[in-house]
Amino acid sequence: MTSTPDAASPVPAADALTPAPGSEWWRTAVIYQIYPRSFADSDGDGLGDLPGITSRLGALADLGVDAIWLSPFMVSPQKDAGYDVADYCDVDPLFGTLADFDAMLERAHGLDIRVIVDLVPNHSSDQHVWFQEALRSAPGSRERARYIFRDGRGENGELPPNNWESVFGGPMWDRVTEPDGTPGQWYLHIFDSSQPDFDWTNPEVREEFRRILRFWLDRGVDGFRVDVAHGLIKKDGLPDYTPADDADSMGGEEQDVPYWGQPGVHDVYRDWHLVLEEYPGHRALCAEAWLPTPDKTALWVRPDEMHQAFNFPYAMTEWDAAALRTVITDSLRAFPAVGAPATWVLSNHDVIRHASRLALTAPSPQGEGIGPDSVAQPIPELGLRRARAATTVMLALPGSAYLYQGEELGLPEAIDIPDDARQDPTWFRTNHEKYGRDGCRVPIPWEAGAPAYGFNQTGLAWLPQPATWADYARDVQEGDARSTLELYKHLLAERRAHELATAPLAWLDEYPDDVLAFQVGTITVIANAGPAPVELPTGRILVASEPFEGRELPADTAVWLTTD
Known part of the structure; x- marks a missing residue:
């Protein structure tokens, strides 16, 4: 159902020999997130690609990171920037080829940089061969059993099976037209309608993802960041659920949500843990699990499950000393209690960049994004000052840390993206009421005087870059002791020299x-x-x-x- 590997020899993982227990690289690593379409573009089409990443890895080695995490680059119709996967075992031509991936992996390992790839197990693209087979098959068939299809409510099945609302806005159900042309069953999609959810109670789904894990492990990857790791299992019976008005759309609240954080999901990761143990060295699983407290997040990183989990309670904490002390204290109690490191993060591709988020004129609208008409507007100089201070705190904390591309340049959220240039599904599914995540995904600047600020040599960019991006370009900051780039280099060097990650x-x-x-x-x-x-x-x-x-x-x- 997916592509076969090419003839290229797999690249060995960066640590071919198994280190002593407790010294695993992921316990102390600083991991840099690359959003491939916005990092570096080698062919000038306006979209970043794998050869572009390879060409810029030297800059990341100079920065001082231990690993990179690549957001999705697999085959996809790109309805949700690659988080709608049509083939889990091949590279989308937009980003290159499997040979390009192998070359990138080999270059990274040559620089002592490990490589983590994004895996999206909650849902596929509606263009995935399995979903296309499901549409052509009858209700109750093996093909439909791979996804969550249900009959509708109402006299003729005209109402969705329950009242769930999509994270991206609108209903969480779409009705299909059966092969004979009649209105048929409904399928579940937590996110966009082009992203149908797998049914993880189906053994065939579980076996397929074991195969996918081994495909990339055989190529030499050092681990996986698991998208929506808390969303795979839905509550039995799919009961109606209405979130509170102020609820976090990704599940970061105390209330029991029937499609977030269900107990059965832990069995999936215990199984994956065993797959990774088949390989030499320490391969890592990192959970994107939006949960309300460090204690609940720590359930994902018990010794036989995942290895890291993003500390979203920490990431979402305001610039407030008492609140920060509380979440740091809770984290350094909860994660070590289950034998895992605390894993710190301030920005990623789904949240407002912390150089803007930490100095907004109103509470941060997590999941909605900000734009020119938002109530919450950033105070630029204050935001950057607080961001630099917050990073200085974060990189002193014991454990592992994640950086998001461009934060080492002090990049703020891009606010003034023209409406006709926006691409996030949230923008469209909410009838332009919520801006979505485009503002943190704009291609990053490398050289102030180059086309597209060095993103490529043609000047094209899939999202427009602000005119102020020249001020943040890497070549402008290089060697300037007062720059954000040099601050990050200094912090990472001293963090390593003083072994703060294990102190x-x-x-x-x-x-x-x-x-x-x-x-x-x-x-x-x-x-x-x-x-x-x-x-x-x-x-x-x-x-x-x-x-x-x-x-x-x-x-x-x-x-x-x-x-x-």
Whole structure:
């Protein structure tokens, strides 16, 4: 049902020998997310690609990251930027070929950079051969049993099976026309109607994904980031459910949601864990699981399940010292309690970039995005200042951390994207009421004076780049000690040199409530989230998120201090 591998020899994983237990690379790694269509474009068509990634890997080695995570590059009609997969075992021609993937993997491993690929198991594209077979088959057939098809309610089945609403807006059900032309069953899609959900109670679905895992593991990948990892299993009977008005659309609330975080999903990842253990070295599974607390998130990373889970409660915490202390404390209790590292993140391809999100004029509308008419608008200079301070805190914390492409340049959310250029399904399914995620997905700038700011050599870009992108270009920031790029390089180098990822953390209580202060290993970290300057203790300033004079730490600034 999917493509066969080409003749290229598989590239061995970056750690071919199994390290000692407890020293697995993923416990301490800084992992850089690449959104392939917006990273680097080698052929000038306006879409980033795998050869483009390969050509820029040296810059990531220079930055100091340990691994990269690639958002989807598999065959897809691109209704949802590749998260609608039509063939899980081949590269979409937009991004290149399997040979291009192998070349990229070999180059990354040559630079001691591991490679994690995105896997989308909750749903496929409606163009996937399985779903096309289901449409041609009868109700109750083997082909339909791979997806969630149900008869409708009402006298003639004219009403959807329940009242669920899609994350992207509108009903979570679409009705099909049967092969004989009559109105037929309905199929479930948590997201867009072009993304039908698999039925994970079906053993055939489970076996197919074991095959897909082995396909990429055989090529040498070091792990998988699992999309919507908490959504595979739906509650028995598919009961009606109406979320609260302020509920997080991806499930980050306390309420039991019948299509998020159901207990049966853990059996899937116990099975996948065994598949990864068939391979030498330590391959990693990282869960995108939007859950309300670190304790609930930690259930995904128990010893026989996944290895990492994005810490979304931390990512969504405001720039507030007390709130940050609470979520850090909870995380450093919950994750180690099940033998897993805490995994920190501030930005990704689904959220407003933290250089904008941390200084909005109204609460952050998670899942909706922001645009020119949004109530919440960023305060640019304050946002960047807070983002630099927040990153300075995050990269001092024990465990693993994820960076999103462009955050090392201080990129803000792109607000003024023309309506006719927007592409996120949320924009269309909500009749242009919610802007969606395009603002964090704009192609990133490499050279200020080049076409498309160095994204390619033709000037084309699938989303328009703001005119201010030249100010953020990598070549402008390179070597400038005050730049965000050089701050990230400094933080990553000192994080490694002082082994902060494995150091114990102890809170320092002698500071005001709006100051976050802790000792991690030999480093003292102090972040001033309040309005008034704070006197620093003795010690040499190793890293500062902003330049300043004297021993008073300004507002919205963080430092690392050392006595060595």
